[in-house]
Amino acid sequence: MIDVLLLVLGIAVVVAGAEIFFDGLLALSARLKTAPFVVTALISGFELENIAAGIAANAKDLPGAAAGTFLGGTTFLALGVTGLAAIIRPLEARLPWKPLAAAAASPLALVLVSLDRSLSRVDGAILIAWFIAVMIVLARTGKDIVAPSADDDDEKSKPALRLLGGLAALTVGGEVLGEGIRATVSRFGVSQTLLGNTVIAASVEAEEIGRVAVPARRGRGDVALGNIIGTVAHFIAFNAGVVALVRPLALDRTTMNLHLPVAAISVPIVCLLLIGRKRISRRGGALLVVAYIAYIAVAIAGALD
Numbered sequence: 001m002i003d004v005l006l007l008v009l010g011i012a013v014v015v016a017g018a019e020i021f022f023d024g025l026l027a028l029s030a031r032l033k034t035a036p037f038v039v040t041a042l043i044s045g046f047e048l049e050n051i052a053a054g055i056a057a058n059a060k061d062l063p064g065a066a067a068g069t070f071l072g073g074t075t076f077l078a079l080g081v082t083g084l085a086a087i088i089r090p091l092e093a094r095l096p097w098k099p100l101a102a103a104a105a106s107p108l109a110l111v112l113v114s115l116d117r118s119l120s121r122v123d124g125a126i127l128i129a130w131f132i133a134v135m136i137v138l139a140r141t142g143k144d145i146v147a148p149s150a151d152d153d154d155e156k157s158k159p160a161l162r163l164l165g166g167l168a169a170l171t172v173g174g175e176v177l178g179e180g181i182r183a184t185v186s187r188f189g190v191s192q193t194l195l196g197n198t199v200i201a202a203s204v205e206a207e208e209i210g211r212v213a214v215p216a217r218r219g220r221g222d223v224a225l226g227n228i229i230g231t232v233a234h235f236i237a238f239n240a241g242v243v244a245l246v247r248p249l250a251l252d253r254t255t256m257n258l259h260l261p262v263a264a265i266s267v268p269i270v271c272l273l274l275i276g277r278k279r280i281s282r283r284g285g286a287l288l289v290v291a292y293i294a295y296i297a298v299a300i301a302g303a304l305d
Contacts, residue, residue: 010056010176013169020166027162045227045234047073048166054243063249064193067119070239071255071263072198074107074232078266079292085224086285089217093225097275102137104271106130106233107264110240114260117251124244131237138230191303193254198296225274232267254302262295 050073058066085091109130113123243249251260270288273280280288 006176013172013176016169020162020169027158045231045238047231047234047239050235051239051242054239055246058243058247058249064191064252064255065195066243066249067240067251067255068193068195068198068259070235070243071259073239074235074263075259075266075292075295077228077232077235078263078270079288079295082225082228082270082280083285083288083290083292086280087282087289089219090279090281090285091225092279093274094278095225095274096141098141099138099229100271100275102134102141103229103233104268106134107236107267110236111260111264114251114256117256118248119240119244119251120248121245124241124248127237127241127244131233131241134233134237138233191254193252193259194299194303198299228270236263236267254299258295258299258302266291 050069054066054069057063057069082091109127113119113126119127270280273284277284
């Protein structure tokens with residue numbers, strides 16, 4: 001029971017710490033009068049809890065779980081969260097095709113560097129460079145994807161204190177989460193790769209449902225989709241690169257045959273729907289959710305073999 005509690009506690013502390021750190025970054029940008037779009041585009045997908053979970057899992061010799069944080073997180077966002085948001089209210093936004101094309105291409109570098117079934121530090125550097133290129137395209141051609149945010153409390157907060165507090169919570173939470181993953185895998189015999197791509201990925205990114213669903217419900221499909229597009233680009237390029245830079249990781253057969261292909265395909269599917277139809281209907285959202293459920297079912301079935 002203690003191992004499960006460690007897992008839950010680790011996720012809770014990591015998410016809370018990341019939120020504090022994130023708010024500190026936004027407060028700092030407001031104080032420095034940084035352009036709202038630049039801050040949003042670069043930071044909205046900067047999910048520190050996902051990076052911390054991946055680094056912690058890899059440090060505990062759980063490369064399958066580590067890869068699952070950025071691969072499973074990408075699939076969860078592209079299929080699960082997008083689908084749920086569209087079911088709540090159809091996502092309609094006439095977005096330029098160039099940023100959508102850039103987002104669709106964001107998994108390409110990871111697919112190529114992982115052909116040798118591993119991610120080295122050199123691969124990590126390549127992924128981060130690719131991420132920068134993708135974000136430059138998004139910044140230059142997709143200024144309407146994410147609406148500028150205006151928070152009157154930003155300048156009243158203490159950015160330095162919140163940055164340090166969030167970083168401290170992330171450090172502690174990441175360590176607890178890593179121990180929880182290891183203990184859970186050892187006790188229940190759950191595949192670390194399955195755990196990382198499903199439970200950990202969805203739990204750490206659960207708040208994304210609210211971040212996407214709320215603007216979708218209010219008819220701001222551009223904001224909802226902008227959050228998804230920016231975040232998946234971070235996950236499958238930047239986060240993967242950072243995890244590999246900290247410590248290289250091997251990719252097991254299940255990751256190569258299932259989790260990586262699904263994550264890589266799910267992003268272009270969503271982008272192509274938006275390029276072709278300019279919207280994701282409730283029916284389209286339901287199909288995305290069904291696809292995500294089918295993916296989970298296949299992953300569980302494979303782990304039980």
